[in-house]
Amino acid sequence: MTVLYQELAPPLINGVRKPKKPGGYIDSSADITYSLKHQHHSPISVVTPVSSPNPQKDEDWCFGDTETEIARALKKGATHLWANTILFADHPLQTAESLTGMAQTVKVVGQPPKLVELCDDKAFVNNLLRSRGGFTLPEARDMIDEEDLADVLDTDLRYPVVGKQVRGRGSYGVKVCRSEEELIDHGRDLLGEDAYVIVEDFLAG
Incomplete structure (x- = not known):
């Protein structure tokens, strides 16, 4: 070994x-x-x-x-x-x-x-699970650039939300964003790292 x-x-x-x-x-x-x-x-x-x-x-x-x-x-x-x-x-x-x-x-x-x-692609896995049905999944919005970020901010987000990379490593890049300002800052940081980002509803507990 x-x-x-x-x-x-x-x-x-x-x-x-x-x-x-x-x-x-x-x-x-x-x-x-x-x-x-x-x-x-x-x-x-x-x-x-x-x-x-x-x-x-x-x-x-x-x-x-x-x-x-x-x-x-x-x-x-x-x-x-x-x-x-x-x-x-x-x-x-x-x-x-x-x-x-x-x-x-x-x-x-x-x-x-x-x-x-x-x-390893969280968006692929989430969409696969949704298509199969029978799974409770948080609402999610995807973004790959600043235009997508603006679109996400225009939706009816209920803070806090979770921003994370589609291809993340452990908890790296995962953050609970408690305001629009936090989501903008975190989203831009991730997008600057060749990241495809998912914004999900926060699940308490």
């Missing part, structure tokens, strides 16, 4: 770029690897970049998610790759020709990159 962290910059997908976490999850990837190696009951054999990783150095514990780094992990004997990273259809785990011959023997812990790219 080896754990991959995010070295690759997320691509633009339909004009939207998912924000990269500073460090690319190297800290949590190191934590996962350390925990796997030091389980009391049944420690798991892990492959690390160095033979004696230092608990104080995250980079000693995990590999980047580039094709070169993945190949290096496999060369060192990894048979399972834990993808603790942002996945997308053109990710090396999906497209790298150097991995094609290993497809039957190497296992990936994580979701299929092509599926992640599709379902």
Whole structure:
């Protein structure tokens, strides 16, 4: 087993770029690897970049998610790759020709990159759930530019509302806006980050 962290910059997908976490999850990837190696009951054999990783150095514990780094992990004997990273259809785990011959023997812990790219789009998922029916969803309005922002502000919004990116990362970019001024400021900040924004009704609790 080896754990991959995010070295690759997320691509633009339909004009939207998912924000990269500073460090690319190297800290949590190191934590996962350390925990796997030091389980009391049944420690798991892990492959690390160095033979004696230092608990104080995250980079000693995990590999980047580039094709070169993945190949290096496999060369060192990894048979399972834990993808603790942002996945997308053109990710090396999906497209790298150097991995094609290993497809039957190497296992990936994580979701299929092509599926992640599709379902990482909150607007797509919300609309899919609405079309299926039977789900209670907050009212939502989408915006991709200043004109859309003006249109959203002209609707009958009941504050507070939630503004967030369609392709967000955790709670990054998610904000409860309690006034029109807050929504304008937050919306403009997100739109300045290659973001497609959703404004949703706030659900108390």
